[in-house]
């Protein structure tokens with residue numbers, strides 16, 4: 001097992017850095033009244049991000065009469081969370097948008113799961129008027145990023161992990177730990193730490209399957225709840241989509257009542273379907 005762990009951390013070293021430009025832009029987007037011209041000035045220095053951003057916006061909004069040709073034009077069309085979404089997608093797409101063999105997920109499903117989690121996290125944050133909505137949304141989009149690194153190793157071990165889940169009744173995470181010595185939440189958090197993401201986002205990613213940790217603060221609780229809801233609804237569910245439940249303490253930390261949870265599920269599903277149609281043209 002020690003050998004596998006060594007490989008995992010070696011693999012982390014080979015993942016490229018998260019672009020500095022995108023960080024600066026995400027930091028600026030923490031201000032609700034961000035000036036779009038200033039934001040464009042920061043992003044446009046990175047030609048790749050700018051090109052990807054515009055490509056994504058144009059392919060998502062194919063119904064637009066005119067092609068979006070500049071960043072400021074795009075910002076005027078999008079809400080702050082959508083700008084965050086496209087910004088992360090423009091940089092992280094290269095990491096997220098690849099098939100995860102070990103987890104039985106296609107790139108499309110991976111995106112749907114991330115997107116769904118973002119949608120539910122955003123909706124819950126609005127309902128409870130969460131303090132750090134921007135961090136919640138970013139953490140929700142990136143919460144399973146550790147699967148990408150682990151997938152390289154889970155691939156060969158998936159059968160063993162599956163057997164443990166099916167025959168021994170372990171959760172997918174417990175089986176990951178038994179077979180690999182680590183799990184995708186730990187690896188994802190470590191990757192985001194290396195990339196220099198804020199501590200609150202790293203913690204939410206680390207805690208998203210841990211029932212004791214997820215209730216430590218509002219951000220981690222909302223991300224964990226969003227992930228659970230998305231899994232319960234079967235959005236982008238792969239091999240680990242087994243046995244999800246909502247721990248009562250989680251709802252309490254988030255601050256949602258049962259009735260509100262019901263509204264979140266129905267509203268969230270509609271919002272997700274809508275976004276999926278508009279954003280991904282599917």
Ligand SMILES: [Fe+2]
Nearest residue numbers: 143144208209
């Ligand atoms: Fe996860």
Ligand SMILES: [Fe+2]
Nearest residue numbers: 113143144227
């Ligand atoms: Fe997830």
